[in-house]
Amino acid sequence: MxxxxxxxxxxxxxxxxEMADTAxxxxxxxxxxxxxxxxxxxxxxLAQYIHCENxxxxxxxxxxxSCRQHETFNHIDTVFSYPVVKKAxxxxxxxxxxxxxxxxxxxxxxxxxxxxxxxxxxGNTQPKIYVDEGAELTRRLNFRAHQSRYxxxxxxxxxxxxxxxxxxxxxxxxxxxxxxxxLLISNNPRQILPTIYSRTQRIAVNxxxxxxxxxxxxxNVAMAPEAAGSIARISSGNINEAVSLTRISKxxxxxxxxxxxxxxxxxxxxxxxxxQWSVDAASLGREQSLAFLDYCARMMRENFILNLHVSGxxxxxxxxKAFSVNFSRFINERNVLKLFDVVNDARNDIxxxxxxxxxxxxxxxxxxxxxxx
Numbered sequence: 001m002x003x004x005x006x007x008x009x010x011x012x013x014x015x016x017x018e019m020a021d022t023a024x025x026x027x028x029x030x031x032x033x034x035x036x037x038x039x040x041x042x043x044x045x046l047a048q049y050i051h052c053e054n055x056x057x058x059x060x061x062x063x064x065x066s067c068r069q070h071e072t073f074n075h076i077d078t079v080f081s082y083p084v085v086k087k088a089x090x091x092x093x094x095x096x097x098x099x100x101x102x103x104x105x106x107x108x109x110x111x112x113x114x115x116x117x118x119x120x121x122x123g124n125t126q127p128k129i130y131v132d133e134g135a136e137l138t139r140r141l142n143f144r145a146h147q148s149r150y151x152x153x154x155x156x157x158x159x160x161x162x163x164x165x166x167x168x169x170x171x172x173x174x175x176x177x178x179x180x181x182x183l184l185i186s187n188n189p190r191q192i193l194p195t196i197y198s199r200t201q202r203i204a205v206n207x208x209x210x211x212x213x214x215x216x217x218x219x220n221v222a223m224a225p226e227a228a229g230s231i232a233r234i235s236s237g238n239i240n241e242a243v244s245l246t247r248i249s250k251x252x253x254x255x256x257x258x259x260x261x262x263x264x265x266x267x268x269x270x271x272x273x274x275x276q277w278s279v280d281a282a283s284l285g286r287e288q289s290l291a292f293l294d295y296c297a298r299m300m301r302e303n304f305i306l307n308l309h310v311s312g313x314x315x316x317x318x319x320x321k322a323f324s325v326n327f328s329r330f331i332n333e334r335n336v337l338k339l340f341d342v343v344n345d346a347r348n349d350i351x352x353x354x355x356x357x358x359x360x361x362x363x364x365x366x367x368x369x370x371x372x373x
Contacts, residue, residue, distance in 0.1 A: 001041055001044035001045045001048055001070065001071075001109075002045060002048070002059050002060055002062055003016075003017070003042075003045045003049070003058065003059045003060075004059055005041070005045070006038050006041045006042060006045060007038065007208065007212055007215070007216045007239070008038070008208055008209075008212045009037075009038060009042065009205065012042060012203060012205060013042070013045075013058070014058070015203065016042065016045075016046045016049075016203075017049065017058045017059075020046065020049055020050050025050075025181055026200070026201035027173070027176045027180070027181060027182065028173050028176075028181075028182040028184065028199055028200045028201065029181070029182070029183050029184065029200065029201050029202075029203065030158075030184040030185075030186060030189065030192075030197070030200035030201065030202045030203070031043055031183070031184070031185050031186070031203050031205050032185075032186045032187075032189040032202055032203070032204055032205065033186075033187070033204055033205035033206055033207070034187065034206075034207055034237070034238065035110075035111070035112050035113070035187045035238060035240060036110050036112065036207075036235075036237070036238030036239050036240035036241055036242075037110070037205050037206065037207055037208060037237065037238065037239070038109075038110055038205065038239070039111070039185045039186075039187075039205045040105075040109075040110075040111040040154070040156060040185050041109055041110065041111075042205065043154050043183040043185050044070070044105075044154065045059075045060075046183065047070065047075075047078055047152045047154060047183065048060045048066075048067060048070040048075075050148070050149075050150055050152065050181070051066040051067075051070065051075060051077060051078070051147070051148045051150075051152070052064060052066055052067055053065070053066055053067075066147060066148065073098075073102045073105060075147075076146045076147055077145045077146055077147055077148045077150065077151045077152060078151075078152050078154065079137070079140055079141075079151065079152070079153045079154070080094060080098070080101060080154050080156070081094050081129065081133060081137060081153055081154070081155045081156070082094050082097075082101060082116075082127075082129070082155075082156040082157060083113075083116070083126075083127035083128050083129050083156075083157050083160040084096065084097050084120075084127050084128070084129075084130070084133075085097075085120050085122045085125050085127050086125075086128070086130060091130075091132035091135075091136070092128075092130040092132050092133065093130075093132050093133050093136045094133060094136075095136065097120070100119050100120060101116075103119060104116055104119055108240065110238075110239050110240040110243075111156070111185075111240075112240045113127075113157065113187065113287075114287050114288075114291060115240075117287050124285050124286045124287075126160075126286070126287075127160065128160050128161070128162065128165075129157070129158070129160045129161040129162075129165050130162075130165060131162075131164045131165045131168050133165065134165050134168030134169045134172070135168065137153065137169070137172060138168075138172055141153070141172060141176070141177060141180055142177075144177070144179055145179045149179060150179055150180065150181050151177075151179055151180050151181070152180075152181045152182075152183060153180065153181070153182045153183065154183050154185070155182060155183065155184045155185070156185050157185070157186060157187065158184045158185075158186055158192050158196060159186055159187070159188045159189070159191035159192045161192075161193065161196070163193060166193040166195060166196050167195070169196065170195050170196060170199070173196065173199050173200075174199050182200075184196075184200060189202070206237075207236065207237025207238065208237040208238075208239060209237065210229070210232040210233055210237075211232070212237075213228075213231075213232035213235055213237065213239055213242050214228040214229045214231075214232040215228075216239060216242075217231060217232065217242055217243075217246065221243070221246050223246065230315075231245045231246060233315045234315040234316075234317065245317070251288070251291075252295075253319075255291070255292050255295040256295075256299075256319060256320060256323070258277075258280070258281060258292060259292075259295065259296055259299050260323055261277055262274075262277060262281075262296075262363075262364060262367060263327060263330075263367070263371070265277060265364070266364060266367040266368045266371055267330065267368075267371050269368055271365070271368075274361065274364040274365070274368075275361060277360070277364060278357050278358075278360040278361035278363075278364055279357055281356070281360040282356035282357040282359075282360055284356075286350060286351075286353070286356075289350045289356055289360075290347060290350055290351060293343055293346055293347040293350065294347070296343050297340060297343045297344070297347075299320065299324075300331055300336060300339050300340060300343065301340075302315060302316050302320070302324065303324050303327060303328040303330075303331040304328070304331045304332070304336045306321075306324055306325075306328040307328050307329065307331070307332065330371050335370045335371070338370050339367070339370050342363060342366045342367065342370065343363070346359050346360070346362070346363045
């Protein structure tokens with residue numbers, strides 16, 4: 001991965017290159033920010049730049065043996081660490097899932113936790129970084145770097161460490177070997193345990209602006225400028241989201257159908273049918289349930305804004321707009337904030353592993369009351 005392969009973030013690229021060129025790299029660097037902004041790509045590019053045998057003009061050469069090994073994720077002095085699913089009777093370590101992780105890096109370079117859950121076929125099980133991973137990293141880092149000055153650990157989603165794992169990791173992050181660098185990549189830095197977070201130097205990686213997303217879509221997906229601009233606005237600076245919007249997404253269509261079904265049945269006060277709707281929604285599984293509730297919040301926002309009749313503020317797809325043109329009048333200043341609260345409460349409950357059927361039925365009943373106001 002070369003810096004030139006990553007859209008935008010020019011200031012961050014220059015800062016990372018300067019750190020490497022002046023030997024001022026911290027022992028633990030945290031790239032933090034929203035999903036879909038290229039954080040892991042920046043970490044990969046920095047690792048490859050550090051290991052490159054012939055770097056020039058602020059980037060790696062892409063042709064030396066070290067670069068070729070990085071391109072296939074096989075560099076001997078690079079260690080990947082990430083959340084995994086625990087199997088009965090076996091230690092839960094990243095190395096057991098390396099083929100799947102390489103597949104994720106190849107197919108989805110902008111990296112999204114939901115894509116990882118899907119690839120692992122984890123269902124409702126949440127991947128975590130278990131204490132076994134700390135022991136395995138300690139073992140691997142006891143060996144000195146072979147080909148390069150530094151052995152580099154790319155630690156994805158440190159917020160997925162529990163307290164026991166964090167305590168295990170703390171010592172090797174706090175007192176690393178002289179030849180070891182940690183590059184941590186986080187979507188939710190506030191969820192990282194303070195003992196780990198405080199030991200890192202942090203760089204915020206912000207969302208892309210609409211023009212950067214649009215340009216990337218035109219260059220990489222061969223989209224017409226108007227279509228690329230429309231998707232860029234909807235994606236909110238998340239290139240992963242933009243890519244998913246360019247595809248015929250069964251998941252997005254399913255979310256729209258579920259949302260329409262909820263709103264119609266709630267308006268008609270069909271409580272018996274809403275009970276069945278709750279069962280259907282609960283069958284999504286935890287991660288997709290959270291994604292669906294995020295989708296509901298977005299649709300409520302877009303429907304409220306549609307009432308303002310300012311086209312530049314609205315980011316609905318054509319099929320969403322076809323429903324919203326007639327529905328939007330039911331989302332207004334009297335109920336929009338309460339609807340947001342209801343969806344957010346449901347999201348927090350699902351995230352806390354509450355019974356999904358009960359949560360969705362509660363959401364449906366409260367929606368009945370709010371749509372009538």
